[in-house]
Amino acid sequence: MEFEHPRLARALGWFSLGLGLTQLAVPRQLSRAIGVGENPLLMRGLGLREIGTGVGLLARPRPVNWLWARVAGDVMDLALLGAAMRQQDTDRQKTLWASLAVAGVTALDAFAAMRLGRSLKEGVEAARRERGIPVEHSLAVNRSPAECYRFWRRFDNLPRFMKHVESIECEGNRSHWVVRAPGGTVEWDAEIVEDRPDDRIRWRSVEGSDVETYGWVRFEPGPQGRGCTVHVCLRYDPPGGALGAFFARLFGENPERQIREDMRHFKQVIETGEIPTTQGQPTGSRGLIGRTLAHGRHLS
């Protein structure tokens, strides 16, 4: 029998939800049915776990982790059933059947997780294909095309808003880029290949560079002469190759999002002269989540 794996994951999600709701609603009856002593609090707790996993399975398009969470839950259930076997008030025959049923579901869960897990490899493939594909973004900026052009034309301004760019030194049409990458920096030389004042700039890495890259920016006058729309295209060639790209994506570092945040910072710098921040402001004592996130990128 051929399972289409997302459909199997979804079916298991609905199964989790149904089981969880049953555990919540009629914990005593369910305990009796599987022949174990009544412990409604534990049964309801397990029910909440099932519902959580069920929602996870149904909400995610590729819920590999949630399938493994189901497997872990199954193992926990088997352990509990095993422990129950040693209790006085257990109907051992019923409990044995229940254990066999759980073992069967465990096998199905593990099968589904492994099937879906295999397509993670396809994800790596996708990231490999994506490498070097340019990303584009447009943003309305309340400054004239001329002001934006002048700011951008001095490439040493770019590190002020491009998060991963450590420094750019420029000399005429040539520029030397130093960009942060996992485990160090990468460097290359770029040259401007098209330069139309107040309108557009196009650049690319010089021949023979370690990194092959290019980008362009275009400043389109805004409606009624107000500000402009900045169109940017950058080819991010993620260091670390396809695997690097894949892991970057896992941690939310996808190029589309990066260019959005970089451009937001460009707008903030050119419109207000600074990038608003809360880094370094006082806070009260943080909880566990806060202490963890304080080291992250998004919250302060």
Next chain:
Amino acid sequence: MKATCWHGTNDVRVEDVPDPHILNPRDAIVRVTSTAICGSDLHLYDGYIPTMMKGDILGHEFMGEVVAVGSAVKNLKVGDRVVNPFPIACGNCFFCQEEQFSLCENSNPNAWMAEKMWGHSPCGIFGYSHMLGGYAGGQAQFARIPYADVGPIKIPDGLSDEQVLFLSDVLPTGYMAAEACDIKPGHVVAVWGAGPVGLFAMLSAWLLGAGKVVAIDRVPERLQMAKEKCGAEILDYEQVDVLDALAEMTGGRGPDACIEAVGMEAHAPGLLGAYDKVKQALRLETGRPPALRQAIRACRNGGTVSIPGVFGGLIDKVPMGAIVNKALTLKSGQTHVQRYMAPLLERIANGEIDPSFIITHELPLEAAPQAYEMFRDKKDDCVKVVLKPWGDGAVGKVVH
């Protein structure tokens, strides 16, 4: 310094935290002399605003004395006495230049979070969740003000903190809500919620030419304040059928404008009230909108429903049919405080408005935890609490 910190639902603590300092060239630091608890802070206290974190410093209504300015702040100097607006606005972006300061495109460092929730981000706001910037608030002894060359307004000598503090939020918020109603001479304006914003909306409705103002609430001392200080006719929604009463007052037509100054934690008698409480508790909706529903149903054909009340996410059973078929106009938004501070300060200075009448309690900052609880539960006739971070002027319950 001492600061009021959020630690979870019903859990606010005054903690010792580091002093703030200048982080950007356009920052200023103020020594806070007065700060207030806003009704919208109660939504944080009750745990209905997402992306709060333990340790966040609360408070967006505050004023004080400038003690430090960044290198790019030219209009303020150390020693200036200022009131600070709750929305943080850069002054340079498209929206700021349109004077829609609460829609500032640049001031929210966590704009991506708000974009996920609402499609676009409004401005950053002091002490009001990470989704709105994660900025430390002003219920503290010192506060850092970003874009300080745009927000804070200098206060002339001779005006007390109590007279000008509410320029930071509730006075402009009530005013903008009334202004949004496009009031013509003689219009009937009904206001749901006789808390600080509702009361100031009533006063503003008169200033803008209303012919009759009606206040709807259930708390006796608030209704009394609406009647005595704001010249409103009052309706206790637990005693009378509000829709019938409003129809009666307007020859069956309904109020020309309805102002919803309640927000996401509205109460309602009977089954409908219970319905929303259950749905909100189960997080099937993030707000309870019975007051909003009633305002929409009460409003006359072609009238305006203005909503200064705070909603964060999703609400249920909004009578869209009434909005469409009665051709209603809905107006809302966080207040563009910067736009209103100067004209309202002028009205205060020349004696037209004295907003201090809403203050019922002036307490030391250390009393913030009890003050939040008292304000939320409307105990001790509490309408508005002013906190005094340095202790001076904390007179306790205020007798007017």
